[in-house]
Amino acid sequence: MKHEGTLGVAVIGTGRMGSDHVRRIDEVISGARVAAVIDVDGERAEKAAAGIPGCAAHTDAAAAMDAPGVDAVLIASPGPAHEAALLDALARDLPVLCEKPLTPDPASALRVLDAEVRLGHRRVQVGFMRRYDAEYVQLKALLDGGALGRTLMLHCRHRNVATPPGFTEAMMINDSVVHEIDATRWLLGQEITAVSVVKPAPSSAAPDALSDPQLVILEASGGAVADVEIFVNCGFGYQVQCEAVAERGSARLGDAHGLYxxxxxxxxGVVAQDYVDRFRDAYDREVQHWVDATRRGATEGPSAWDGYAAAAVCEAGVRAQSSGTRTEVALAARPPLYA
Amino acid sequence: MKHEGTLGVAVIGTGRMGSDHVRRIDEVISGARVAAVIDVDGERAEKAAAGIPGCAAHTDAAAAMDAPGVDAVLIASPGPAHEAALLDALARDLPVLCEKPLTPDPASALRVLDAEVRLGHRRVQVGFMRRYDAEYVQLKALLDGGALGRTLMLHCRHRNVATPPGFTEAMMINDSVVHEIDATRWLLGQEITAVSVVKPAPSSAAPDALSDPQLVILEASGGAVADVEIFVNCGFGYQVQCEAVAERGSARLGDAHGLYxxxxxxxxGVVAQDYVDRFRDAYDREVQHWVDATRRGATEGPSAWDGYAAAAVCEAGVRAQSSGTRTEVALAARPPLYA
Amino acid sequence: MKHEGTLGVAVIGTGRMGSDHVRRIDEVISGARVAAVIDVDGERAEKAAAGIPGCAAHTDAAAAMDAPGVDAVLIASPGPAHEAALLDALARDLPVLCEKPLTPDPASALRVLDAEVRLGHRRVQVGFMRRYDAEYVQLKALLDGGALGRTLMLHCRHRNVATPPGFTEAMMINDSVVHEIDATRWLLGQEITAVSVVKPAPSSAAPDALSDPQLVILEASGGAVADVEIFVNCGFGYQVQCEAVAERGSARLGDAHGLYxxxxxxxxGVVAQDYVDRFRDAYDREVQHWVDATRRGATEGPSAWDGYAAAAVCEAGVRAQSSGTRTEVALAARPPLYA
Amino acid sequence: MKHEGTLGVAVIGTGRMGSDHVRRIDEVISGARVAAVIDVDGERAEKAAAGIPGCAAHTDAAAAMDAPGVDAVLIASPGPAHEAALLDALARDLPVLCEKPLTPDPASALRVLDAEVRLGHRRVQVGFMRRYDAEYVQLKALLDGGALGRTLMLHCRHRNVATPPGFTEAMMINDSVVHEIDATRWLLGQEITAVSVVKPAPSSAAPDALSDPQLVILEASGGAVADVEIFVNCGFGYQVQCEAVAERGSARLGDAHGLYxxxxxxxxGVVAQDYVDRFRDAYDREVQHWVDATRRGATEGPSAWDGYAAAAVCEAGVRAQSSGTRTEVALAARPPLYA
Known part of the structure; x- marks a missing residue:
């Protein structure tokens, strides 16, 4: 199903991420337009739609999907609302770009997976935008090229300036490390089979309930091991680094750039202060690629399986966090659709 | 004159640069479409227009400008053809993005300037795309912010892997150093008043007729001095660096980035191999900004005056190259339109 | 006991390390001379002594220590020979610089400790030379200065080009990671309480019996956690890096230096190819400091306790390597002499 | 004339540099001792000699050179006193390490040259210590190795935090750029034939009489060109950088090192604040090499010819500073002794 003209996108959710995607499609992306915005809060939806030519405001996602001019769906609502929106889109065979997480837990992710498998072709791309970051793309190409031999280890750093109120330890895994989980799976081409978490004495800058930073160790099906420092109150900046250690060399991404x-x-020089600053280009490229593929009738990028697998690893990670022991990941069989 | 809908752009010239702009407007830029391509070679024009919905092929620029759906003009033809195209566009009060040079010499540049002054408002933006490079933008902001005090010197490096057949010493100034000339004027907010050129014994990698590399020294009206290494057969990569030395510190751009x-x-890591690699994002940003401003009814960015001043400095530079002496720049009075 | 004149040093062992120390004292160090060299192989001892004015060759360490002109002892023989030499030196109240390890196991290290405690004052310095590396010294000063707050984690990389024949997994801990063990104790001012080891699928460049690389996790008494990548067949160079993550910032040492x-x-640029290249200056500084302190009548630097504690952690590390489980470190009570 | 035992060095001058050399020989260098210190101010001489075993204090250099136990001379007095001390040492055939400048002007330098030529062998080494800096040594080796082809240009930066009272423009050349002059001659293996100076509008941090910074352009006999930014009130640190541009690549030294x-x-990280910080190791290596060569009976390192040539270029440089024009260097014929 190719789209000859401009792709009409319905954006679900008008929070920080949703608004940013509306702006992106309206001002940055070629070949797409915001056909509808959906928010359960009608006033917010109206506000988001104002000023965008031909953009309708909705409070009901399904209704918006049925509206004329809507060719595709971008889900940027809170995680618990994803399952319903995904199933609605799949029921209509509409292409979807779903912000991570696919859904908040493996069980619900499996239900989405099942729906897509029943549909018989891919329609869902999950918003793991690091796969579109220039340096990650270079690293992937370098490792896949084989010049350095097989990849043995990944050393990852994920640092945020500070956490908003209400940020929990589980969110360190589900909202932050989830990116390293996907990047590890993608870079290695291996599933993650076990998770361990080691907790240093927490920083005095961390809120009371938060043991921050933590060291998360991921074991992969091919034998590679990734260690992830997650430090969400590091104070000095937003920093994502990854060093791949291979048989004949190592390669690191995420060094600060810009003026010296x-x-x-x-x-x-200066350290980026938030993910928008660091990954703006990756988001732009992600959405542009999604629009381009969708207009060609294709669905590419991180799949519902990637979303499900990340959820399964996150679940194991949160259990490892509280138990303090190495926790194996329970993974369903991979449907042939995602082979 | 605001443009409510998508901006229809006529692209003049279908060489490397023109084709790249056609692709850019078609696939990357938001809010614009390629309405027409013009090439004196009708076959090439047809080829460039093929596959772009609603795009007409022309061999005559003026005719294309008169065609319905053409709201703006992007000139990417060879330099000698610029003057006629610019005057045609100005006669129709059409917004123009003109690849550098504005025109190949100060006299013709002055005629364009005069036409725009008679029109009474700016319509021409010159394609000095470094002003849209993220690092140049940061450097400009840093210097203008005043934290480092007044800027005293610029040290610039401009290196190309190798020159194509027929590349002359004058082209080292007119095609290459012209970017440092504009960047120096822009970063300092000063006009360049004199040029000197020192020629080391040439590299054995340089073609016979080419004294390559050279050291070009620019003196600016406010007393700042810029030295430019121009080395167009450096062999190892495409490299553009600039260190600004100010009263309380220095700042350098152009260090290689990417994987370590x-x-x-x-x-x-790897060095970029050509300007497309190094300045792709700057070109994208330049054209997007031009489209955005044009849709708002504005003309911003480097002006015809900037194009004229660069041509005047280049002329002095080429004379300094052959005379071996310090050569003063003759500059017309600056019309109030460009104050 | 101050030494007014030049310090006469007896160097035990004439292997790679011993010969290098002989050269260092003879040619680099101020205030010391090689008074005797000792090797069980008399011919090697003669060869090492030849050409050094006033240097005697011995096959018996105790006899050399009794010879006139011997004021201090530098032990660079194989680890199993250290205990006897240390006890001999302590019996004569002679200052000793003992190459690491103090002794190969905690039990023998404790016997040395006991002898020094009975002597009632420090005479032994252990050759943990990283404490004399310029960058480690800067890192220690930065962390102790408190500007970054409390140290939470250390990320360490220790890479060798390749292993010699006969290199075992235990040697990865005892000969290599032992440096990170001492550096961690020293940088943090904390004892290490537990060790875990995670083994990725080994590099195909590793010899059959060697699971290389490994990830070693050290837990410290104050709650800090250190992770150590030990990769002794990395192929590309000798690389030692350490990033300290503290409450308000991080600091990394070990980036490659030199020409860009x-x-x-x-x-x-180039990566150092062996420890001599990387730590030459640290060795020079270590021995010069030892000579200077000894001439002043003092014993400073890493103590016998540091040597014992490292041995105890190594023992736990080797057990963790084979068991695959977190292993606690058994540490004797710290005598007041080492408070 | 080999020296079997410890080399007895007479140090002339007890200012900052002389005191530092006394400390260096006493505490750092192997194989040498301070046998005498000389200062026209007897009290300062006594103070400098105190606490150094067997060190005599003198007010007369010639008398010190005649004293028993003096095998070699290190001249660290003010420049105008160098000629007499050098001639005294040459008259006694004593090896000399003379801090730069050899003498303050070409005429006096020629007289020293003549004396050494009459002596018939080299006895004088001039203290251009950059030739002993690890990075300069690497750069020299890289360029001489030929992998990058012939060297075409050097870009040099020489920055000091601030000038002491009384610092003149001539001193920018004679005391500061003189190092780049020697380094350029040494790196290129070419004599400098002409000097030009361009003066930007001075920094407001510069004292009234000082046009600071300046751009000094050196033309070399083989056709290479060096540009030197000399900025002696840069405020932020002491920084010496040099990028050599060759036919197939470029190499830069002087990037800041240390903790990241x-x-x-x-x-x-931090920028060095003075030359001691930046070049401490080079000074240590310089004096150790001088002591080692002297004990072997050799005189190596920068020669009196190098000192003379630097003086001749400096003279031209100072004239170029005031005239504002390109100034050729007048150089005597090179005696075969320095071939």
Whole structure:
């Protein structure tokens, strides 16, 4: 099903991420337009739609999907609302870009998977945008190229300046490390089979309930091991680094770029302060690729299986966090659709 | 004159640069479409237009400008053809993005300037795309912010892998250093008043007629001095660097980015091999900004005056190259339109 | 007991390390001379002594210690020979610089400790030379200064080009990670309380019996956690890196230095190929500091306790390697002499 | 004339540099001792000699050279006193390490040259210590190795935090750029034939009489060109950088090293604050090499010819500074002794 003209996208959710996607499709992306915005809060939906030519405001996602001019769906609502929206889109055979997580738990993710399998072809892309970051793409190409031999280890750092109120330890896995989980699976081409978590004495900058930072160890089906420092109150910036250690060399991404300044007795530059700053280009590229593929009638990028597998690893990770022991990941059989 | 809908752009020239802009507007840019392509070679024009919905092929620029659906003009033909196209566009009050150079010499540039002054408002933006490079933008902001004090010197490096057949010494100034000339004027907010050129013994990799590399020294009206290494057969890559030295610190742009690899006894990464690789994002941003401003009814970015001043400095630079002496730049009075 | 004149040093062992120390004392160090060299192989001892004015060759360490002109002892023989030499030196109240390990196991290390405690003052310095590396010294000062807050984690990389024949998994801990063990104890000012080892699928460059690389996790008494990648057949160079993650920032040492070269499409430089290259200055500084302190009548630097504690952690590490489980470190009470 | 035992060195001058050399020989260098210190101010000489075993204090250099136990001379007095001390040492055929400048002007330097030529063998080494800096040594080896082809240009930066009272423009050449002059001659293996100086509008941090920074352009006999930014009130640190541009690549030394710190929204590290910090190891290596060569009976390192040539280029440089024009260097014929 190819789309000859401009792709009409219905954006579900008008929070920070949804609004940013509306702006992106309206101002940055070629070949797409925002045909509808959906929010359970009608006033917010109206506000988001205002000023965008031909954009309708809805409070009901299914109704929006049925509206004329809607060719595809971008889900940016809170995680618990994803399952329903995904099933609605699949029922209509509509292409979907679903912000991570696919759904908040493996069971619900499996239900989405089943629906897509029944449909018989892929329609869902999950928003693991790191796969569209220039450096991750280079790293993937380098590792796949084989010049360095087989990949043995990944050393990952994921640091945020500070957590908003209500941020929990489980969210360190589900919202933050989930990116390293997907990146590890993707870079290695291996499933993650076990998770361990080691907790240092927490930073005094961490809120009371939060043991921050943590060291998360992921074991992969091919024998590779990834360690992830997750530190969500590091204070100094937003920093994502990954060093792949292979048989004949190592490669690191995420060094700070930009101007190199000498001043006041120091050399160096500025650290990005949030993920928008660091991954803006990756988001742009992700959505542009999704639009391009969708117009060609294709669904590419991270699949519902990737979303499900990430959910299964996250679930094991949260259990490892509280038990303090190595926890194996329970994974369903992979349907041939995702082979 | 605001443009409510998608901006229809006529692209003049279907060489490397023109084709790239056609692809860019078609696939990357939001809010614009390629309405027409123009090439004196009708077959090439037809080929470039094929596959782009609603795009007409022309051999005559003026005719294309008169065609319905053409709202703006992007000039990417060879430099000698620019003047006529610019005057045609200005006669029709059409917004223009003109690839550098504005025109190949100061006299013709002045005629374009005069036409725009008579029109009474800016319609021409010149394609000095470095002003849209993320690092140049950061450097400009840093210097303008004043934290480092007044800028005293610029050290610039401009290196190409190798020159195509027929590349002349004058082209080292007119095609290459012209970017440093514009960047120096823009970063400093000063006009360039004199040029000197020092020629080391040439590289054995340089073609016979080419004294390559050269050291070009630019003196600016506010007293700042810029030195430019231009080395168009450096062999190892395409590299553009600029270090601004100010009263309380220095800032450098153009360090190579990307993966940091340890392998085979070495650490490091890859150097970009051409300007497309290095400045792709700057071109995308340049054209998107032009489209956005044009749709708002505005003309921003480097002006015809910037194009004229660059041509005047280039002319002095080429004379300094052959005379071996410090050569002053003759500059017309700046019309109030460009104040 | 101060030494007014030049310090006469007896060097025990004439292997790679011993010969290097003989050269160092003879040619680099101020205030010391090689008074005697000892090797069980008399011919090697004679060869090592030849050409050094006033240097005697011995096959018996105790006899050498009794010879006139011997003021201090540097032990660079194989680890199993250390205990006897240390006890001999302590029996004579002679200052000793003992290459790591103090002794190969905690029990023998404790016997040395007891002898020094009975002597009533420190005479033994252990050769953990990283404490004399310029970058480690800077890192220690930065962390102790408190500007970054409490240290939470250390990420360590220890890579060798390749292993010699006969290199065992236990040696990965006892000969290599032992440096990170000491550095961790020293940087944190905490004892290590438990060790875990995770083994990725080994590199095909590793010898058959060697699961290489490995990830070693050290838990410290104050709650800090260190992870150590030990990869002794990495192929590309000798690389030691350490990133300390603290409450308000992180600091990394071990980035490659030296010339920054652009050539053949790449930027970067060379990686050190062995520990001599990387730590030459640290060895020089270590021995110079030892000589200076000894001439002042003092014993400073890593103590016999540090040597014992490292041995105890190594023992736990080797057990963790084979058991695959987290292994607690059994540590004797710390005598007041080492408070 | 070989020296079997410890080399007795007479150090002339007890200012900052002389005191530092006294400390260096006493505490750092192997195979040498301070046999005498000389200062026209007898009290300062006594103070400098105190606490150094067997060190005599003198006010007369010639008398010190005649004293028993003096095998070699290190001249660290002010430049105008160098000629007399050098001639005294040459008259006694004593090896000399003379801090730069050899003498303050070409005429006096020629007189020293003549004396050494009459002596018939080299006895004088000039203290251009950059030739002993690890990175300069690497750069020299890289360029001489030929992998990058012939060297075409050098880009040099020489920055000091601030000038002491009384610092003049001539001193920018004679005291600061003189190092780049020697390094350029040494790296290229070419004499410098002409000097030009361009003066930007001075920094407001520069004292009234000082046009700071300046751009100094050196043309070499083989056709290479070096540009030197000399900025002696840069405020942020002491920084010496040199990028050699060759036919097939470029190589840069002088990037800041040490810890890489993330904190307070920035990445980076500290810039050295003075030459001691930056070149401590080079000074140590220089004096150790001089002592080693002298004990072998050899005189190596930068020669009196190098000192003379630097003086001749400096003279031209100072004239270029005031005239504003390209100034050719007048150089005497090179005696075969320095071939």
């Amino acid at each position: 300044v000498n001043a006041a007795g120091r050399w160096g | 690899v340890n392998a085979a006894g070495r650490w490091g | 070269v652009n050539a053949a499409g790449r930027w970067g | 710190v993330n904190a307070a929204g920035r990445w980076g």
